[in-house]
Amino acid sequence: xxxxxxxxxxxxxxxxxxxxxxxxxxxxxxxxxxxxxxxxxxxxxxxxxxxxxxxxxxxxxxxxxxxxxxxxxxxxxxxxxxxxxxxxxxxxxxxxxxxxxxxxxxxxxxxxxxxxxxxxxxxxxxxxxxxxxxxxxxxxxxxxxxxxxxxxxxxxxxxxxxxxxxxxxxxxxxxxxxxxxxxxxxxxxxxxxxxx
Amino acid sequence: xxxxxxxxxxxxxxxxxxxxxxxxxxxxxxxxxxxxxxxxxxxxxxxxxxxxxxxxxxxxxxxxxxxxxxxxxxxxxxxxxxxxxxxxxxxxxxxxxxxxxxxxxxxxxxxxxxxxxxxxxxxxxxxxxxxxxxxxxxxxxxxxxxxxxxxxxxxxxxxxxxxxxxxxxxxxxxxxxxxxxxxxxxxxxxxxxxxx
DNA sequence: CTCCAGGTAGACAGATTGGTCTACTAAGGT
DNA sequence: ACCTTAGTAGACCAATCTGTCTACCTGGAG
Numbered sequence: 061x062x063x064x065x066x067x068x069x070x071x072x073x074x075x076x077x078x079x080x081x082x083x084x085x086x087x088x089x090x091x092x093x094x095x096x097x098x099x100x101x102x103x104x105x106x107x108x109x110x111x112x113x114x115x116x117x118x119x120x121x122x123x124x125x126x127x128x129x130x131x132x133x134x135x136x137x138x139x140x141x142x143x144x145x146x147x148x149x150x151x152x153x154x155x156x157x158x159x160x161x162x163x164x165x166x167x168x169x170x171x172x173x174x175x176x177x178x179x180x181x182x183x184x185x186x187x188x189x190x191x192x193x194x195x196x197x198x199x200x201x202x203x204x205x206x207x208x209x210x211x212x213x214x215x216x217x218x219x220x221x222x223x224x225x226x227x228x229x230x231x232x233x234x235x236x237x238x239x240x241x242x243x244x245x246x247x248x249x250x251x252x253x254x255x256x
Numbered sequence: 257x258x259x260x261x262x263x264x265x266x267x268x269x270x271x272x273x274x275x276x277x278x279x280x281x282x283x284x285x286x287x288x289x290x291x292x293x294x295x296x297x298x299x300x301x302x303x304x305x306x307x308x309x310x311x312x313x314x315x316x317x318x319x320x321x322x323x324x325x326x327x328x329x330x331x332x333x334x335x336x337x338x339x340x341x342x343x344x345x346x347x348x349x350x351x352x353x354x355x356x357x358x359x360x361x362x363x364x365x366x367x368x369x370x371x372x373x374x375x376x377x378x379x380x381x382x383x384x385x386x387x388x389x390x391x392x393x394x395x396x397x398x399x400x401x402x403x404x405x406x407x408x409x410x411x412x413x414x415x416x417x418x419x420x421x422x423x424x425x426x427x428x429x430x431x432x433x434x435x436x437x438x439x440x441x442x443x444x445x446x447x448x449x450x451x452x
Numbered sequence: 453c454t455c456c457a458g459g460t461a462g463a464c465a466g467a468t469t470g471g472t473c474t475a476c477t478a479a480g481g482t
Numbered sequence: 483a484c485c486t487t488a489g490t491a492g493a494c495c496a497a498t499c500t501g502t503c504t505a506c507c508t509g510g511a512g
Contacts, residue, residue, distance in 0.1 A: 063459075079367045081277035084499060095460050096501085102458095106500065161369050169424045170363035171275045180424075187425045210440060213433040217417030224416040228365045228376075229383045237409040244406060245441055259489075280469060291490050292471085298488095302470065 064102045066092050072113040076164050080110055080171050110168070111179050117164050118186040124157045126193065135200040136249055139215055142194070143239035146222055150232045162227030163220075191216050201249055211246070218242055260298045262288050268309040272360050276306055276367050306364070307375050313360050314382040320353045322389065331396035332445055335411055338390070339435035342418055346428045358423030359416075387412050397445055407442070414438055 070092035074083045085106055089096055103109045128145040129138040148154045161167075165183035172179040191212065198212045218241060222234040231237075266288035270279045281302055285292055299305045324341040325334040344350045357363075361379035368375040387408065394408045414437060418430040427433075 077369065079277065079369060081275065082367065085501085086499080096462080097503085098459060100501070162366060163420075166362065166420055166424055167366035167369075170358060170366035171278065173273065173275060173357050173363075173423075175426050184425045187421065191425075210433075210437055214414075214437045216421065217430070217434055217437065218410075218413045219417070220420040221413030221415070221417030224359075224362055224420055225383065225412065228362055229380045229387075230371050234413070237406075238413050241406055241410045241413065281471085282468080292492080293473085294489060296471070 063094050063098050067094055067099055067102065067109065068112050068116045070094075071109055072116055072164075073158070075110065075113055076117075076158070076161050076167070080168060085109075107179065110172075111182055114165065114168055114179060114182040114186070118182070118189070121157060121164075121186070122189060122193075124154065125190070127156075129193070129197070135197055136246060138197045139194070139246075140239065140243065142215070142219065143222070143235050143242060146219065146235035147233075147239070150226045150235055160226070163223045166223070190219075194219075203249075211249075214245065215242065259290050259294050263290055263295055263298065263305065264308050264312045266290075267305055268312055268360075269354070271306065271309055272313075272354070272357050272363070276364060281305075303375065306368075307378055310361065310364055310375060310378040310382070314378070314385070317353065317360075317382070318385060318389075320350065321386070323352075325389070325393070331393055332442065334393045335390070335442075336435065336439065338411070338415065339418075339431050339438060342415065342431035343429075343435070346418075346422045346431055356422065359419045362419070386415075390415075399445070407445075410441065411438065 067088065071083075071088045074088060074091060085096070085099065088109075089099060099109070103112065125142070125145060129141055132138055132141045145154065149157055150160050152159055165186050169180050169183045174180060175184075194215050195212045198208050198215070201208070201211070203211065218238040222238040225231045225234040263284065267279075267284045270284060270287060281292070281295065284305075285295060295305070299308065321338070321341060325337055328334055328337045341350065345353055346356050348355055361382050365376050365379045370376060371380075390411050391404075391408045394404050394411070397404070397407070399407065414434040418434040421427045421430040
């Protein structure tokens with residue numbers, strides 16, 4: 061019932077599936093059944109609406125992912141679950157997060173390439189948040205600092221790479237491939253504390 | 257002097273730095289100094305021009321990368337060189353390939369999300385070509401089939417992930433991080449033939 | 453009781469979009 | 483000599499874009 065929220069949700073769905081510049085404000089209005097005046101009452105411009113959709117998606121995505129990771133044991137199992145979650149997402153089995161159309165933040169950054177753009181910055185913040193989430197689970201493995209950093213990089217890059225390949229190439233098994241690589245590389249990290 | 261080529265080059269530069277939908281045909285015309293009639297003589301529509309820029313970039317990028325990889329020994333050194341090349345690209349030290357604004361193919365796929373879209377398909381073809389290039393160097397390591405597939409996945413995902421992180425997050429060291437991970441994981445693959 | 457925030461519908465403005473078209477020029481092959 | 487191809491400049495078209503504005507409705511707080 062909150063019109064602002066309705067606008068953001070509708071705009072997100074359209075932007076995500078069709079692209080941001082490709083979707084006009086009038087379509088968002090028509091699809092949501094909200095009056096134009098109302099939109100410009102809540103947002104001073106389209107760009108501000110776009111930024112709001114980025115923040116909305118940030119919250120939704122983060123909520124979904126922490127939910128998935130929280131359902132298993134913290135540490136390595138959670139990192140494995142990350143890839144399973146991605147796999148479900150790619151195959152449209154992650155209801156909460158909608159159909160897979162690539163990473164909304166990567167897509168938005170593609171359309172707003174200037175690094176000092178507010179929309180791009182919001183996307184960067186999202187990525188930083190996800191890296192922090194990964195980092196928190198890597199920390200539980202009690203590895204030396206250097207190894208921990210490297211493992212965080214590995215998971216982050218594998219995850220990001222899988223999303224890219226799944227979208228651009230249509231390789232929907234990318235998450236499973238990433239998972240296999242991760243599993244193999246970290247085969248020696250089963251225990252929380254490595255024997256010294 | 258070839259107007260068609262001039263149009264494609266100009267269009268690419270503009271599309272790459274500002275986004276495709278964000279750049280109008282008139283800007284391409286103005287920037288290249290070519291008449292509108294000439295454009296529509298060579299391309300039936302803007303979309304066809306876009307597709308041509310994708311194929312142009314595909315060729316340029318592939319040429320640049322094979323050149324870099326060919327300058328060192330094939331196999332593992334070439335794979336390491338891949339990450340060095342990425343690092344140079346991110347930092348604007350890869351003159352031939354222009355300023356870094358993310359991966360043009362990822363960006364284009366973001367704006368043309370339908371998988372059966374000709375532009376998107378051209379992007380997918382490019383990625384497949386790069387994967388094949390990586391695969392050809394992995395093959396030289398003479399690993400068992402399963403391990404070879406996994407290593408190709410690793411390099412591909414690391415590379416794709418690094419590009420994403422470098423662009424969205426502005427983490428320009430992503431290539432070096434990926435390289436460190438790769439170096440660590442493949443520390444045992446120094447020899448061409450693993451002892452059996 | 454009054455006022456105002458939040459809402460509706462939609463006309464309107466000004467710029468920009470992709471694309472067509474006329475009129476003309478120049479080079480080259482047959 | 484002729485015709486095709488590639489080119490110029492730019493007017494023009496219909497559609498669409500973001501954003502403003504008028505005129506009106508409604509519910510709750512001071």
